[in-house]
Amino acid sequence: MEREKTIFDFLGNVFCIYGITATILILIAFFFGETAKEISGIFRLGRQGIPLEVMAEFLLTSFLVTCMQYLFFSEKLFKRLSGTGRTVCMLLSILTITCMAIWGFGWFPVNMWEPWVCFIVCFAISVAVSIGVMRLKMKAEDRKLEEGLNRMKKKWEGK
Numbered sequence: 676m677e678r679e680k681t682i683f684d685f686l687g688n689v690f691c692i693y694g695i696t697a698t699i700l701i702l703i704a705f706f707f708g709e710t711a712k713e714i715s716g717i718f719r720l721g722r723q724g725i726p727l728e729v730m731a732e733f734l735l736t737s738f739l740v741t742c743m744q745y746l747f748f749s750e751k752l753f754k755r756l757s758g759t760g761r762t763v764c765m766l767l768s769i770l771t772i773t774c775m776a777i778w779g780f781g782w783f784p785v786n787m788w789e790p791w792v793c794f795i796v797c798f799a800i801s802v803a804v805s806i807g808v809m810r811l812k813m814k815a816e817d818r819k820l821e822e823g824l825n826r827m828k829k830k831w832e833g834k
Contacts, residue, residue, distance in 0.1 A: 685741060693737040700725050700733070714790060715783040732780045736772065743768045766802060773798070 703711065704718055704725055711718035717729050747753055747765035756764070773794075777783060783790035 680745070685745065688741045688744065689734075689737050692740055693734050696733050696737060697725075697730065700729075714787070716781045717783070729780070729782075732776065732782075736776050739772050740769050743772065770798065 700717065701724075704720070705722060708718045708720070708722040712721040717725060720726060743765050747756075747761045747768070753761055753764075777794070778785050783794075785791075
């Protein structure tokens with residue numbers, strides 16, 4: 676049985692998402708900031724960095740994304756939904772939250788198709804990487820469980 680999640684687990688997830696997002700934003704600002712500052716409010720400082728209010732907006736978004744993760748993977752609300760169904764619903768809700776943040780915070784012009792294409796590509800890549808990491812994690816955990824089961828079997832057979 677999995678242990679009960681605490682507020683520290685929740686905050687750890689928020690700051691993990693936020694840290695990864697901040698790192699990506701810093702790299703984009705460093706390499707493309709001067710070009711992007713004409714289009715995006717996120718990069719209006721160019722290579723100088725990311726405005727503080729934008730970082731606060733990304734922190735809020737990270738909080739909301741973590742809420743969606745906990746909501747869709749809690750056993751209390753979505754018992755009957757399969758793991759795949761939960762994942763799809765969670766991803767759709769995260770996509771919705773992010774699109775609302777793009778529009779509400781003016782991260783880039785909503786009437787330009789190019790930034791939307793870049794956003795969708797980045798979102799798809801991040802989803803693919805996340806799925807890949809989760810599969811690797813599950814395989815490692817399954818291997819540890821299998822090894823533990825084999826040790827228990829040998830222990831019981833030896834008696």
